[in-house]
Amino acid sequence: MRILMTAAMAGTLVLAGCTTNPYTGERQVSKGAYGAIIGAAAGCAIASATTKRGERNERCGQGAAIGGVVGGGAGVYMDVQEKKLRDRLAGVGVGIQRDPNTGAINLIMPGNITFPTAQASIRADFYPVLDAVSDVLKEYKDTTITVSGHTDSQGDAAYNQKLSQDRASSVASYLVNRGVASGRVSAVGFGKTQPIADNSSEAGRTQNRRVEIRINPTQQ
Structure with a gap:
């Protein structure tokens, strides 16, 4: 029995x-x-x-x-959170990936829909996307958030590093201003050091110009 x-x-x-x-x-x-x-x-x-x-x-x-x-x-906590993020972000151009090793959720935000060219101020038409992300992050409080900025390989390395940091900081500040606890959020710029596509083509460089929001699982 x-x-x-x-x-x-x-x-x-x-x-x-x-x-x-x-x-x-x-x-x-x-x-x-x-x-x-x-x-x-x-x-x-x-x-x-x-x-x-x-x-x-x-x-x-x-x-x-x-x-x-x-x-x-x-695991269940992150599964439910991922489902909610996929529902809220469907069709807005943000990629959602799950790290199979750590369980972290990674939101990939292409630079061309997040920022004006060569700027770190968030596009006003992208506010609703970050609002949706903020809503979910506030509901699931037992995680930490790492915002990372990335560029393509074109141009001066120091310039790219600063731009990537400024963009990551802009997104992190937006989340905090929307009510996500500041102690949960960190921002880091990686410049051109972490490409996800081939920088030899414009299509690849477009993918590399991005901001990622990594939602790290709660530690038990």
Whole structure:
């Protein structure tokens, strides 16, 4: 009976933790759901081992429920936050990537839609995008945010470094002004040192001119 109960809860967690991969369109189980399943099984086992035979089924269910929440932890927290960001930012030109190793969420904001050419002042028509990001960040408070600025390889390195830092600082300041706690936010400029595309073509240079907002998972 205990095995059946744990299996039933695991099935429920799998269904709840399924997401659609935005690149393949296939359904998949989130990392948070895997953690919740393991936590549920462990919770049931511990509760059952410390309970009299007649009470084991009830305590198994209670232990599995508690273990599922704890086991899901930061993974579930980030999964839900990612889903909300994808819903709010659909169709605005911002890329959203998930780091498979750390679970961090990375928002990639192309420079041509975020700033006027060679400037660090945010375009007014981009305010609603950052407003949406701010709303989600304020709702999910248990993360830190790293804003990084990047340029292409053209021009003087010192100029590129300053521009990238100024742009990162502009976005970080905007988030703070919108109510995101300043202690959660840091800004850093990388200049031309971290390209994500080939700088030998204009298409590649356009991709490299960007600001990224990295949402770092809570530490448990």
